[in-house]
Amino acid sequence: MFVVLPLLLLLLLGSSPSALAAADEHEEFTVLDLSSLKPHAACSGHRVTPPNNGSWVPLYHPLGPCSPSYRGAAAAAPSLADLLRQDRLRAHHIHSKVFGDFRASKGSYKEPVAVEETQVHHQAAITIEMGTQSTSSQMHGSHSELRIGPAATGDGTSGPPPVSQTVVLDTASDVPWVDCVPCALAECPYYDPARSSSYAAFPCNSSACKQLGPYANGCANNQCQYRVAYSDGSSSSGTYSSDLLTISSGDTVRNFRFGCNQASSSGGGATNGFMALGRGAQSLTAQTSSIYGNAFSYCFPPRESEKGFFRIGVPGGARYRFAMTPMLRDRRAPALYRALLVAITVNGQPLNVAPEVFAAGAVLDSRTVITRLPLTVYGALRAAFRDKMAAYRRAPPQPEVALDTCYDFTGVRYVRLPRVALVFDRNAVVELDRSGILFGDCLAFTANDDDSMPAILGNTQQQTIEVLHDVGGGNIGFRRQAC
Template sequence: MAIINYSAYFLFLLLSTVLPLFLFSCSEKVEAYRFGEMFANHQLHTFHVVSLSSLQPAAVCSTSAQGSKNICKLLPVAHKYGPCSPLKKGKSKFSIARQILIDDENRVKSIHSKISNKQSPVADSTITLPANSGAYLGTGNFVVNIGIGTPEKKFTVAFDTGSDLTWIQCLPCNASQCYSQQDPYFNPSASSTYSNIPCNSSVCTQLQLILGDTLSCNTTTTCQYQIFYGDSSFSQGDFATDTLTLSSSDVFPDFQFGCGHNNQGLFGSTDGLLGLSRDQISLVSQTVQRYGKLFSYCLPPTSSSTGFLAFGCEAGSSSTLQYTPLLTNQNDPLSYYLNMTGISVGGQMLNISESVFTTSGTIIDSGTVITRLAPTAYSALRSAFRQGMSKYPMAPSPNSIFDTCYDFSGYSTVDLPTIGLNFEGDTDLNVDQSGTLFQASSTVYCLAFAGNSADTDLGILGNTQQLTFEVVYDVEGAKLGFGAGACS
């Protein structure tokens, strides 16, 4: 009986010593697993694990989803230079990239010069901008198809929230007066609904005020327009009306547009421009009875996929829309202003005073490619991004816009720090991985942001950071919404 008690005693000692160690070891493993899970979730929140091939366009077009609400009028959106575009290319991928960045620099200079209200022409080695120009550079990268005339003729036009006047190239238009386009020029005499606007009409007077143009009439008493862009591109011709067709059920008679007989510049092979500013002659204002000044778009993540331009409603993104107030600047009443409040990198808010953003002001613009920030804000963003990318070799910048580039030779995937742009109303634009970098060469990718020359220069939310989001412009409701995953 005593032996049995000793055996039980030793068994008790064994269990009391080993079992806690075993349980402690299990507890450590559980806690380690939980910590690893938390770390993994943190990594997902702070970094994008990106396949480089996903950032590169394919050779063929892949049609993306285009919203979910059938009540919207949706126009497919394609990148002007991609395989989904109806326009012919003819240049190498990276020569196109260089041209895009040159055009972008000129556009930003045009915007900044316009806002500065300078009284004399601005001149440097790249642009000459008339002081009275009311337009931004008209070289948007995204195109849609619209119909003009009766019978309807289709035209491929760049759409631009920074432009007011819609215009297309029209006959008569010889080689010395017009640039080459893929579609036939519009023939006004072949449309039964075309009409020139009289010079002495109130509409023509309003056009003069909008364009800052005092030479809008000619000897035939037909209202004339002339619009100049920041890279010396221009369009001149008759201010006219005709039927605009967006679909079989969306037809707008007496739509006011420019019938251009003298057009030159960096418009590619597009047939013209679709103006989506707040102005009275923009498509947004002219279709107010049907669409209520409500439109949205989703820009595709690569040039080999498509997005949409929608009128009259929210087209429907895969996530809840977040809204921020849409503001008006009395010195620039036609642009779409937002109140940016902060920037985060890797899930951490940067130490940037909100006054940095209010000093410069910020507009959202579909035609600017690279987002421009006040130098103080950009410096903080660049520093945090470089820290998050410290394991990758930096590369010399192939373009003056960029100063933070990386050579990804030998890499198939990279870890990109997440970037969040914060706006009034606790609205966050968590930039998609496709909107973080700009591919400058076969192996070099650059941070797709740039700093302005001064903190007082206007900030611009460019289209690269808008990729894959449904961006909703509720002009009458004075709010702008972001919805992630709308056309990815």
């Protein structure tokens, strides 16, 4: 028998998301309109008015209708199996940074997967512009872009127009990079350093080249070479360079260091590079620390047809508007952002697990899709969730993608979901949005191989929450219903 909500609840809630939110604000359960998670063909913009102070840019899914490179319905999404196999590789990449490749490779991560589209699907991206700009309309116009390229000349003249680039936000890497010419396409969308008068390649004996550390890749024609490798076997390599970076409303970073990728393509035409946000010296946040205090935040939208935002700097009043928890430091994985997860609650009740099971902490990652939990913690969460969802018909598990708590919602539009909250050190309680509890009609969590590995907080669970990475202040903050 299919399960439907009581008639009274349907009459009260209708199909309005705002009505849903208001009606269940103080209830044990939260009501999810399944139709609200369905993809739309057109971009509906921001659900919540984005912040207008500080340096911020709109954020979007690179394969969704809000992306400048959207190819319409013809660009079919990868299968759930391919997407989550790719996500498993990402989790392996994170754990290998903490434990080393040998320790992290205990799990079955090395499965073949097509990476051209899956590596950027369900990711967060922003638009940058590379190339010459004018001072008026392009330097102080729309807040929708980050730009790299020379400033205009003193008389206001400009060279060739800049080329828009879509770059994926990556909190677990250090070296920003963009695709550079040459490319095989007739109308090349790549950044052309030859058109930028402020472009410079770093010499091999420069301090910037010496600071590359594990990302150094030798020397070519006395130009410093870099290489960044990813868990799926892809990589970016080329010349380590600098140019002028313009952020949102005219703020500039001179001599911004980035990789000019000349060896591979990043996302099958949907993206043109990665904006590294890690804690290494080469990342965007480290390079802008003197201007913005070594901090950034983002808010992922709940579906691909909506926009979120990315912001550099600490928002005003963060101490009062954000649930704050200390940022952990780990010498084994200095680039990662970690916090101490101390409990998980379901309908306000903590899971019955020993506190020491959470000792490995949690990594916050922008590109992992599904949250990974210590084995014991996941087992307890699964049991509590299944108990609260007992009225709904179960669907077969999907073991090939590690989703084992799935439901058949055929004929059901409104689902009563138990409230799930993550509790971090210093009582920073973060209740997940209803859109972050299910993924493909399954519980949007899975388990690590054991209890020793840290949890990984994926971007599905971060949806609608502004997540602040205040490196300078040593804190991570969470603000609910931000986008």
